[in-house]
Amino acid sequence: MAKDRKKIEFQKLDELPPMVQSQRSMAANPTGSWRNLKPVIDLASCIHCTICWKFCPDAAIDWVDDNPVINLDFCKGCGICAEECPKKCIEMVKEGK
Amino acid sequence: MKKVMMGNHAISHGATLARVQVIAAYPITPQTQVVELLSEIVADQRLKAEFIKVESEHSAMAACIGASSAGARAFTATSAQGLALMHELLHWAAGARLPIVMADINRAMAPPWTIWTDQNDSLSQRDTGWMQFYCQSNQEVLDSVIMAYKVAEKVLMPVMIVLDAFSLSHTYEIVDLPDQAVVDKYLPPFDYKYKLNVSDPHTYGGLTTPDWYMEFRVKMQEAMDQALVEIKKEAVEFEKAFGRRYDPVEPYMVDDADIVLVTSGTAASTARFAVDQMRKKGKKVGNLRMRLLRPFPFADVREHLKNAKKVIIVDRNISYGYHGIWAQEVKSALYGHSKVPVFNFIAGLGGRDIFPETFVEIVNKVKKLKKPDQELYWVEVKK
Numbered sequence: 185m186a187k188d189r190k191k192i193e194f195q196k197l198d199e200l201p202p203m204v205q206s207q208r209s210m211a212a213n214p215t216g217s218w219r220n221l222k223p224v225i226d227l228a229s230c231i232h233c234t235i236c237w238k239f240c241p242d243a244a245i246d247w248v249d250d251n252p253v254i255n256l257d258f259c260k261g262c263g264i265c266a267e268e269c270p271k272k273c274i275e276m277v278k279e280g281k
Numbered sequence: 282m283k284k285v286m287m288g289n290h291a292i293s294h295g296a297t298l299a300r301v302q303v304i305a306a307y308p309i310t311p312q313t314q315v316v317e318l319l320s321e322i323v324a325d326q327r328l329k330a331e332f333i334k335v336e337s338e339h340s341a342m343a344a345c346i347g348a349s350s351a352g353a354r355a356f357t358a359t360s361a362q363g364l365a366l367m368h369e370l371l372h373w374a375a376g377a378r379l380p381i382v383m384a385d386i387n388r389a390m391a392p393p394w395t396i397w398t399d400q401n402d403s404l405s406q407r408d409t410g411w412m413q414f415y416c417q418s419n420q421e422v423l424d425s426v427i428m429a430y431k432v433a434e435k436v437l438m439p440v441m442i443v444l445d446a447f448s449l450s451h452t453y454e455i456v457d458l459p460d461q462a463v464v465d466k467y468l469p470p471f472d473y474k475y476k477l478n479v480s481d482p483h484t485y486g487g488l489t490t491p492d493w494y495m496e497f498r499v500k501m502q503e504a505m506d507q508a509l510v511e512i513k514k515e516a517v518e519f520e521k522a523f524g525r526r527y528d529p530v531e532p533y534m535v536d537d538a539d540i541v542l543v544t545s546g547t548a549a550s551t552a553r554f555a556v557d558q559m560r561k562k563g564k565k566v567g568n569l570r571m572r573l574l575r576p577f578p579f580a581d582v583r584e585h586l587k588n589a590k591k592v593i594i595v596d597r598n599i600s601y602g603y604h605g606i607w608a609q610e611v612k613s614a615l616y617g618h619s620k621v622p623v624f625n626f627i628a629g630l631g632g633r634d635i636f637p638e639t640f641v642e643i644v645n646k647v648k649k650l651k652k653p654d655q656e657l658y659w660v661e662v663k664k
């Protein structure tokens with residue numbers, strides 16, 4: 185997570201930068217909240233090929249001790265990792281079940 | 282140093298002298314030589330720049346946007362369908378306030394398939410937030426690239442340099458190549474206050490609610506107003522440095538003219554030639570060349586057309602179901618300021634030549650009319 189900066193409130197036009205700039209990096213914007221399906225990895229079948237890690241469009245898969253680990257703060261549940269996994273060992277599971 | 286070169290190479294030399302740092306382009310006739318020469322210059326290390334080969338014009342503009350966001354001086358060039366393919370990203374470049382400069386070689390839009398000149402490609406991008414400079418000589422093309430970066434980087438808005446296909450792009454003329462040292466003094470390196478910084482990351486252009494969206498648009502409009510001030514200032518500064526002057530509009534014998542022909546691009550120099558011929562026969566005709574489309578030079582247009590009894594706008598473009606596009610612009614600038622009758626002629630679409638006689642015929646026709654009896658007149662079309 186990026187360092188949390190104080191929220192900047194603009195009052196006047198002059199204070200505004202010329203183009204819209206977020207006050208923090210996207211690390212402070214957890215985009216996982218709208219996920220319907222959640223990827224669950226069966227590490228027993230995983231061959232640690234890093235394909236899921238490379239394909240995830242949100243960089244929501246971390247590589248920890250030679251294992252893929254889904255970061256659910258950012259995973260949007262798109263299922264690309266499950267689709268691309270050569271061992272089909274990622275299952276998309278409905279959230280809230 | 283004086284050299285004979287085609288308009289396309291004048292662009293490449295202009296970009297080289299401006300020390301552009303990133304070039305991303307996709308080839309399209311009649312633009313190809315612009316980036317062909319630039320790729321050689323970069324390969325020979327005569328210019329320290331990244332040359333990015335891309336798969337489309339959309340990607341070319343995307344690469345320029347990335348480069349400019351990172352604080353690099355970015356350049357591209359295109360034509361016609363290529364420019365149309367960039368459309369979405371033209372809005373992005375301007376909205377993100379990136380001082381990218383691009384050359385558009387005016388080529389008529391397909392279908393039917395064509396490679397010759399008219400202005401519908403660039404004029405269709407009128408409302409994207411890009412400044413547009415219309416050139417009439419290869420020297421002006423080279424000089425405009427250098428001047429464009431100066432203005433763009435001051436107001437943080439992008440610039441399109443516009444020139445006619447073939448009548449400039451592939452036509453050889455004498456061009457004075459300025460000394461690098463003089464250009465460096467005139468155009469300092471780009472120092473971008475808002476550039477991407479990995480140790481202080483931000484997202485640019487993110488979701489903006491109705492609370493603030495409009496304020497960013499106000500800022501763009503203010504930047505364009507400021508751009509007009511800067512362009513006028515740079516006309517003087519550029520002349521001091523290089524001895525050549527480029528104003529927003531170029532009047533020729535307009536002060537005592539009864540009829541003023543308003544033109545742009547290479548048709549303007551042809552019109553001046555025709556004006557000389559008609560003056561010799563005692564006809565009081567003048568020419569106003571439009572160099573700027575955006576920001577639009579309202580005051581200059583009103584000033585130079587204030588004595589005219591009739592105004593003729595010759596458009597090498599058309600907005601189907603309406604007028605030529607320069608006619609719309611000039612008429613709206615005159616509205617409420619002048620009662621002068623305005624005649625609109627459409628000529629030279631798809632690269633059909635516009636000759637001095639074309640202008641003489643247009644003037645002869647208008648002499649017989651008190652005011653326009655048609656919304657527009659087609660020039661030299663087959664019956």
Ligand code: SF4
Nearest residue numbers: 240259260262263265
């Ligand atoms: S479901 Fe999509 S977002 Fe989530 S980890 Fe897989 S690829 Fe990434």
Ligand code: SF4
Nearest residue numbers: 230231233234236269
């Ligand atoms: S793609 Fe499948 S097999 Fe490869 S590392 Fe990811 S989960 Fe393991």
